[in-house]
Amino acid sequence: MRPRLKPLAALVLLGLQGCSMAPGYTTPALELPAHYREQTSTGPWHSAQPNDQLAAQWWTLYHDATLDHLQQQLLQANPDLAAALAHFDAAQAYASQLHAGLFPQINASAQPLRQRQSDSRPLRGTTQPSVYNSNTAGFSLSYDLDLWGRIRNQVATGDAQAQASGDDLAVARLSLQRQLAILYVQLNGLDAQARILNSSLEDFSQALQLTRSRYEGQIASELDLTRAQNQLFEARAQLDDVRGQRNLIEHALAELIGVAASDFTLAPTAQLIALPAIPSQLPSQLLQRRPDIAAAERRVFAANANIGVAKAAWYPDFSLTGLIGGQTQGVGNLLSAGNRYWALGPLVNLPILDGGRLSANERQAKAEFEEASAQYRSQVLKAVREVEDNLAQLRDLQQQAQDEQAAADAAQHTQSLAMNSYQAGAVSYLDVVTAQTEALQAQRTLQAVQTRQLQASVGLITALGGGWQPGA
Template identity: 40%
Template sequence: MPKTALAPLTLALLLAGCAVTPQRPPAEAAPPASFRGSDDWQRVAPEVAVPEDWWTMFKDPVLDGLQAELVVGNQNLAAALAQVSSARAVLRASQAAIFPTLSVGAGSTRSATAQSNNGQSTVSTSNSLTANAAWEIDLWGRLAEGVKAAGASYQASQADLAALRLSAQATLTQSYFSLRTAEAQQALLERTAAAYQRALELTEARYASGVAAQTDVLQARTQLRSVQSQLSDMRTQRAQLEHALATQLGKLPGQFRLPSSKDTAHLPELPPVPDLVPSTLLAQRPDIAAARARQTAAYAQIGIADAAFFPSVSLSGSAGYRGSSWSNLVSAPNLLWSIGAAVAAPLLDGGQRRLASDQARASAEAATANYRQVVLTAFQEVEDNLVQFAESGASLALQRDAFEAAERNLDLVLNQYRAGTVSFLNVSAAQTSALTAEGNLLSSRNRQLVAANLLLKNLGGRLPPSSAQQ
């Protein structure tokens, strides 16, 4: 290689000692040893292993079937999967930029040249067969940092998909519990309406016999119509929850039907939930992993911006044959070749490189703040659900006792009314108390199931395996 061609490369190698120092995100703060809400969480079973499909712990085959349909039909998941494919393509493109490029070509040119003496033109043919190679030497780590940023973005997109899937699965489970609770509330209102109808008939009979006032009949009819109105509202709520499930599954609401089960016993029993450890939360929540990967990508962008202050170094070469005939084109007399190195660096850019570097650092600081906020939000969610889980358990026991007392009281008051010792106002109050107590009991069961669902989600979700090298 001629010495003049080696000069730019030699200069670049001498400057290599000034390579950009890669920027690294700040170290993570150590998580607390336990959650504060764990102190009040009595239902702990550390020996229980939570599967990735945590909803199976509720032992509901219908819910299991809906979850299987979710991962196939949910359109938000389909869009996130496309984003993963796009990020994978960007990663592979950045990896390919590190390697030399090679291109080949062939061409044939026919040209005419006018002669000055007689005005005749000479026609000639030129055929060529060439190969060209080029390679940018990554002395300052710009391309390597680009691969790192693209790899982190790819991991973030994978974690986003996992987080979206986890959220969709938890939302589906919660919607399913709400729907089953609405069915149980509907069954309660239907039973109550039937009981109120019998009470109305009783008061009408007593009024006809002259042993009850007309106000008793009016009060009984008012209660019946009120419950019938509530029943209509509950049917609407159940239908809307069914429509929400259909949308989550990627189906038209009008073409989706979930068989009704109005038996209160159909509400799943609470599964044993193991203890939550903050370090496990940090390791398994995909939204935290996505925020951390974006932080890594943002710091890699600092290296890319800083590398722009240094000259770019590239090698190039070409070889081929050129002649007038294809038959003897590939021969020594027709051989052409060239090889060289080049160094290029902008001298004046109006501060664009400095601004790009400052912007990259600001973006990295924003990514760090976003990461910390995601961690704080995750810890808040767990603490909230630990409290709700514990308090809903205590509330459930109290509501069950209140319901049993209200039922006994209603039986006593009805017997007293039939005996004529109390007015229908007492019956009305007892019926309202019984209805409210059983409705509160169902709501408490639903809240406890929802809290357990969200806690199990944090233990059941799994991060995708790292694919940054793909």
């Protein structure tokens, strides 16, 4: 090469190092709704104030110390979360491995040998010894020029996959926190059911005593007595069922916080958790910070970079190799001029005939990009649906709770009227049993609706990625 062309060739090589065969990347287009269909400016839930914010620990919005403690235990000891964290660490380590390809690779080697050569070795000289020493030490260098961006796109893919793995960790954490919160709300609701049943048992016991006294005084019939007994025992059976359900939830909570179910108990809660304030208007852009959506977007980016890797494989791969070291036959200085060896030169690798492998790799990379893009769009649509579902649940359950409250109040009043009328001899005990049963059922139904409201609020918060503040 002529001397004046060498600088030009170097500039060309440097320019090529900035090339990338990956297509220009843009996040798959998907228009988000301007507002949610199930949301109204005058929603039936409590409107949050402008200064209301959700910290990373979103469950503190429920102001329950036990729930907060359980969530902290989950973060520290849940085995599924530990596995997700280990997977994230592995993804980061793999990305670091890919980064190493951007830099020259230098290796050192040493080989002190004592060896014997065959007497029948071809072209062996008569003066050559049969047994001799051979000492070799040296350094080797290799550097891929990456003119077409193959390594850089591999690095970009690894980084994006590591980021997606970090988002997967956040998805796992949020999902486990959601499971724990919903289970705890359900347990809190069962404790409220137990309180309702215990209160009813006291009323039913008193009613049974009254009926037995009236029966013994031949005022009430045996039918009235057996109805009162049936009502009491049925309420006890319902309480037994509530306790059984509570035990199962305790076991599930123990598993979530990494504790053996045999060693875990949770004292009954004293009161129902209050429904938190929820904004009456939620921008759909909040969905963009959901970790599952972020993970899906990073995988689209990684798939796009993989197209660049597949395209770069069609072009010549240029690398520089070098060797330097020394070799002796057991005596002499390895570093002396006469014992040194070295080699330096480029290496070019160009595919000629591969049976269609490179073409198939490129088609695969493009198909994987289309798959990742479709999965991203699917994840966004799923997120919108989850928010709509929980908004609808909150709105409808609020109206249902109001109606159930009115029904419970009316049933309680009917129960009092029926008992007073029975004591006055104006109605049969069947009227009392019917009124008491309806009052108990109305109270339990109201409480069940309140529990579902709380669970829907947990679902809405987690559907938005952990709250409704854009910077949360």
